[in-house]
Amino acid sequence: MMSAGDPAERSGDAEVRVVLDRVCKSFAPAGGGDRVSALQDASLTVGSGKFLALLGPSGCGKTTLLRLVDGLIQPDSGTVHVFGAPPRPGPDIGFVFQSFRLIPWAKVSRNVDFSLRDLGLTAAEREERTRRVIKMVGLTRFANAYPAALSGGMKQRVALARALAPEPKVLLMDEPFASIDAQTRELMQIELMRIWTRRRPAVLFVTHSVDEAIMLADEIALMGPSPGKVIETVPVDLERPRWTYDTHAEPRYVELRKHLSSRMRQFVLSDPASEFFGRDLGSPDAMGT
């Protein structure tokens, strides 16, 4: 299927799952006027079983990038390839949204089952698989509850179970833990790491938290705003499993954190769309840290 010019082939890695090559995407604003460029010349590759964090300030096109990779929207120019072909939404690509997006009138088990409806499984197979993923995210006791009865963390676990149920080879996560309280978030990160270690889908994880990116990812793609593009990719060479030791104390962690934080700060200060544009708020170095 792969043509000679295929970026995946060019990169010499047959196991590459997701490739974006000079992707541009702009939107017409709802109120009319000039089109707003969300992504410009964004390029990216995610290898099989790799965990890539997309790190960037809000409004730099991170969510747009995920929707492109899922095939929910099409690029204006450039190519998006998943498994060597333009992506189509479906069971091969799982999507976990920031706002959970559970069906409120369906019980937890039916919400999870929703992603299994079109896989050609028998009712018994679907039931068994639903039961298994609900157990994996630790919600067996709540299988018959309605989403309204669950906490934020539990809702996101249901959404995660729904995304994992079809056993996707690519998992897209759009700031999944952003609206969850700090303690629960930390546990959810560990939970995600555990599940990922077992299943090993390629993960594209959008976040604006430097700590979250370092904690989870094999590689961090740093995105800048106006228009959004991938500025640099940084490998995270911290030993796994990272929940077994205090990563925050590692010199490499501190170094990475310092670098990424100051880049993030620069983006916000230099973004004409930000309220801090042009202000001299200094860098952490200048403040003597």
Place this chain on the structure above:
Amino acid sequence: MALLKREIAMLRDVLQSCSSAAVRTAIALRNLCKPPDSFMIAFYRIGFFALLMALWQVAATRMGSNVLPSPLATWQAAQTLVGEGQLIVAIGDSLTVYLSGFAIAIIVGVPLGVVMGGFRVLGKTLEVYVFALAATPRVAFIPLIIVLLGLGVEAKTFIVFLGALMPILINAYAGVLAADEELLEMARSVGTPRGRIFTNIVLPGAVPFIIVGLRIGATIGLINTVVAELYTAVRGLGGLLAIYGNTFRMAEYFVVVLTLAAVGVIVTESLRYIEARVSRWRDV
């Protein structure tokens, strides 16, 4: 100096007692606002009924039975009307017109509203006409309906249908249009085919809207039942209303009014019950 101190101490005491009174009032208020058990509600309702009866009795003795019959006189009239059979026949006539007109309005209105919401071009094309028709007083059509369908059950049913149709149709349409964009994208992302997205996400999401439409439609349908019975062949509860009203038989007249109120309560309460059943997922 000592005086000032004492004054301050007094002021403090006053403030403290005020604030504790405020707290007590707040707690009492909160207890009042707590969801009360249904037994107490039933008790209050009976109490309020007794109060209404007392007020009615007072008003009746003040105004005289030619204008306002007493509760007892009304009760006796009700017994006579039921005993002689007119009331039962009238209820039967009215319910036939009302329920069949309402049922046809549901059968036509819900699917039409859903289809208009599902196919945007169709919806955009038709909505102006729907809104125009909804804004026109339906009474304006009665002469035309009489010319076309006569004075019988068909004409009456059609008048009820026309009144109930618009709120049912417009609410079904609005319910489909109000589908949750985020859930739609989720369903697309999972790879759900379009037809299933419609039946699994859009339609269940529209159900609360549709039921509101049914409730409004039921009320307007009942009004139109009476209107139809007044304007066309004088029959049913509306007919009795005209007969007793015109001959100043106020006790009988009141029986008919109360019967209409009871029909209205029974129908809307049944719809409320259905609404509670289908939206059980809302309560935690």
